[in-house]
Amino acid sequence: MRYETVIGLEVHVELATESKIFCSCSAKFGGEQNDHVCPACCGMPGMLPVVNKHVVDLGMTAGMMLNCDINRTTTFDKKSYYYPDLPCSYQTTQWFAPVAVNGLVDIETSKGKKSIRIKQIHMEEDAGKLVHDDWTDTSLVDFNRTSVPLIEIVSQPDLSSAEEVIAYLERLRSLLRFAKVSDCRMEQGSMRCDVNLSVRPEGSDKLGVRTEMKNMNSLTAITRAIEYEVARHIDAIENGTEELVQETRRWDDVKGKSYAMRNKETAGDYRYFPDPNIMPVVIDDAWYNGIKASLPEFPEIKRARYIDELGLTEYDADLLTASRAFCDCFEAAYEVCGSAKEVANWLISDCMNILNRKQMTVDELKLDGKTLGELIKLCMDGKVNRGNAKKILMEMFDSETPIDPAAYAEANGFIVSNDTGKMDEVIKAAVAADPKAVADFKGGKEKALLAIFGKCMKELKGNCDPQKLREALLKHIDSL
Amino acid sequence: MLITDKESFKRLQKLNQLALTEKEETDVLAFFTARNEDITALGAVDTENVERMVHVMPMETVVREDKEIKLFTRDELQKSAPESYEGYWQVPRLVE
Structure with a gap:
């Protein structure tokens, strides 16, 4: 039976x-x-x-x-x-x-x-x-x-x-x-x-x-x-x-x-x-209507909107809509920086890593979305490189008081420098100090360039546009 | 729950943790049996389309804001406890 x-x-x-x-x-x-x-x-x-x-x-x-x-x-x-x-x-x-x-x-x-x-x-x-x-x-x-x-x-x-x-x-x-x-x-x-x-x-x-x-x-x-x-x-x-x-x-x-x-x-x-x-x-009408107006958008409606209107992948939309805290942070950050994909990447990758290290759940995310948006915008505009932006993000998680990403970057020397004179100086010194790497690169070993690039970046404390640095370095080596 | 016989009365006693003498049992059972007639009589009233009376007083509750206020310490509250142990109220063991 x-x-x-x-x-x-x-x-x-x-x-x-x-x-x-x-x-x-x-x-x-x-x-x-x-x-x-x-x-x-x-x-x-x-x-x-x-x-x-x-x-x-x-x-x-x-x-x-x-x-x-x-x-x-x-x-x-x-x-x-x-x-x-x-x-x-x-x-x-x-x-x-x-x-x-x-x-x-x-x-x-x-x-x-x-x-x-x-x-x-x-x-x-x-x-x-x-x-x-x-x-x-x-x-x-x-x-x-x-x-x-x-x-x-x-x-x-x-x-x-x-x-x-x-x-x-x-x-x-x-x-x-x-x-x-x-x-x-x-x-x-x-x-x-x-x-x-x-x-x-x-x-x-x-x-x-x-x-x-x-x-x-x-x-x-x-x-x-x-x-x-x-x-x-x-x-x-x-x-x-x-x-x-x-x-x-x-x-x-x-x-x-x-x-x-x-x-x-x-x-x-x-x-x-x-x-x-x-x-x-x-429960009078005012009380009832107040609660009705405060209801959040349902997660599946949010998910569809993230995919259809903001162009996120199903994978990203699924991860973000698993938690109201993530959604709130995502929407506030997107409002400031205007790139849904960038915000999704920062939340799903960097923020999630920090939460995991701290043994916290996504619902315990206390990050202010507007501040995260400001940080991402600094990064998108090339004012702070990604490595330093991650340091600022970590500080935003750890600090008891709110962090202003721009002020923090300024105070800690994280603002990318537009001083090409200094960049050229550093490149010349690094190239002169490692003739073997230069010879290897010229001989076809692409990776040899990375060693010189790394030294320049270290010397500049990361505060330069990596793309500009690479271009300037190649130009200098070509001129030798 | 209508109390109609000794068995249902015993169950009510157990639920209420009541220990009664035989005389008390007889008296209280007689009282309940008499009330059954009243309850049955009330059941005969036609209440179709009559709005449920939610409370005997025509009033509504006051509510308070959700705010934590600590008014008493544990020691103050446990002054009247017959037994306490390391901050717990202590009672006879409940499970074997």
């Missing part, structure tokens, strides 16, 4: 805010344990939540990027469960009127295009972190992550393979990074997903028993976990190896196996009810 897999995803994304969702504590990742806490996020009695406006901004932005309808009156609810990493014994989330509903995301796989429906996006607070300590035989609680803002993106069960799940997650990550909703760093847990999966005979309209694997935060692990679960379900159905039950499971990536954690709760178990401490969030 042939089977089909039915998968729905719940994707949690930590939002790029400075402070937490209901209090003003830092929402930064990491930090000393319990350093980003206050009475509100520690669940002290009598403390009341105050909604962070930017969380709603980002919830709406995510909704619009994923083609959702925005609920113009959106409300928060309490989801009750007891665990020490949740100090109030409930999570403040959205159940009855989430910020965004009924979206659609297009993905591309080896089998072609497919649309995945989004059921809803809701805003909620994250839980804290527990450390189980063998030395003291206790559990230790860190509330730094408590109340860090999240959105949960709930898909309809429209996915049917690991390949589709990965394509969907990559598409979400690209769109949300582009819109600066989140950095979506799976290794830091700022994007993680729960995989709801069942298997049924092909063509059947009845869903099989559903299991959920929680908190998956690596694409490789997700692929392996889905493949394992599908095989386990089919084995149970065909060979009766075990009874499939609706449950939450944990994926052990080292052992390559999933384990039962607990029976799956139903919505009723959480006893959702409207949070009486938070009045409805009403």
